[in-house]
Amino acid sequence: MSLLVVGSLAIDTIETPFGRVENVLGGSSTYISIAASYFIKPIRLVGVVGSDFSKEYINILEDREIDLEGMQVIPGGKTFRWGGRYHYDLNVRDTLYTDLNVFQHFNPVIPKSYKKTTYVCLGNIDPVLQHRVLEQIEKPRLVVGDTMNFWIKGKNAELRKTLKLLDVLILNESEAREITDEPNLIKAGKAVRELGPRIVVIKKGEHGALLFTPSTIFSAPAFPLENIYDPTGAGDTFAGGFIGWIAKTNDISDANLKRAVIYGSTMASFCVEKFSLDRFKNLTILEIHDRFHSFRELSHFEEDFLDNGK
Ligand code: AMP
Numbered sequence: 001m002s003l004l005v006v007g008s009l010a011i012d013t014i015e016t017p018f019g020r021v022e023n024v025l026g027g028s029s030t031y032i033s034i035a036a037s038y039f040i041k042p043i044r045l046v047g048v049v050g051s052d053f054s055k056e057y058i059n060i061l062e063d064r065e066i067d068l069e070g071m072q073v074i075p076g077g078k079t080f081r082w083g084g085r086y087h088y089d090l091n092v093r094d095t096l097y098t099d100l101n102v103f104q105h106f107n108p109v110i111p112k113s114y115k116k117t118t119y120v121c122l123g124n125i126d127p128v129l130q131h132r133v134l135e136q137i138e139k140p141r142l143v144v145g146d147t148m149n150f151w152i153k154g155k156n157a158e159l160r161k162t163l164k165l166l167d168v169l170i171l172n173e174s175e176a177r178e179i180t181d182e183p184n185l186i187k188a189g190k191a192v193r194e195l196g197p198r199i200v201v202i203k204k205g206e207h208g209a210l211l212f213t214p215s216t217i218f219s220a221p222a223f224p225l226e227n228i229y230d231p232t233g234a235g236d237t238f239a240g241g242f243i244g245w246i247a248k249t250n251d252i253s254d255a256n257l258k259r260a261v262i263y264g265s266t267m268a269s270f271c272v273e274k275f276s277l278d279r280f281k282n283l284t285i286l287e288i289h290d291r292f293h294s295f296r297e298l299s300h301f302e303e304d305f306l307d308n309g310k
Pocket of ligand 1: 008010025026027028081098125232233234235236
């Protein structure tokens with residue numbers, strides 16, 4: 001099995017009530033790849049950076065054995081830079097700046113060695129580019145895509161075309177409501193499925209996630225954390241854990257999709273415990289499995305029949 005990841009590569013500056021980090025590695029493809037790397041190899045990354053993308057960032061990706069043949073480096077160009085500030089309510093974030101730089105003219109070119117890839121995860125990029133990626137590769141077993149309000153508003157028709165090519169769409173609750181014009185999340189999830197993807201995951205931040213398949217709806221909690229330092233990338237990390245688990249097991253049954261949602265939530269819960277990608281520096285497989293198992297305890301309860309003769 002193999003996984004192709006396409007998305008942004010960024011240099012972030014992040015402020016939260018608990019601290020500030022400057023010029024740290026970010027971007028959707030980074031978070032997706034690093035989370036998925038705990039489950040599957042090879043991971044093939046396609047993205048674009050400038051010549052300011054230092055060896056320090058490359059080392060973080062290479063330490064997780066991510067294949068960077070598809071990473072375009074534009075000589076003399078500047079990498080995409082993003083700045084964000086979180087409020088005390090960490091659900092509220094102000095974008096301080098978005099300097100697209102080389103990302104503005106990103107044209108994903110899929111290297112020959114990537115064309116036959118079993119699983120694909122399309123990070124949040126222009127739906128036209130997502131489409132272009134799929135045109136360049138042999139039909140994969142499963143295509144997972146992400147999107148955001150920006151494309152729902154700005155490129156609605158193009159997004160709808162791309163949705164027809166996705167097997168799984170992962171989006172957050174406000175995006176699900178916006179794309180379907182439906183306030184009720186259960187109705188919205190079903191309506192998103194009618195736009196193309198047969199599997200839909202709606203992320204609800206600290207309230208967990210909902211999975212919609214042709215035959216079931218599954219509701220997963222989020223891990224109850226007391227110390228959240230930086231929510232940046234949690235959604236992408238969820239997607240990485242989700243697709244990583246599916247690629248590892250090569251199983252798209254409902255039972256396994258539910259496990260994938262829990263692995264996605266598990267990886268996202270680690271991501272927010274430290275700034276940027278720091279938590280992944282020494283995260284172990286044992287810690288991942290431990291937390292996966294504690295998810296079961298979170299919503300497991302015994303029935304107690306009050307009227308069974310007691
Ligand atoms: P999230 O917290 O899931 O929104 O992901 C945050 C990451 O997405 C940061 O590392 C940013 O560098 C990156 N990002 C922010 N805005 C964009 C954008 N318009 N397109 C692609 N990536 C972005």
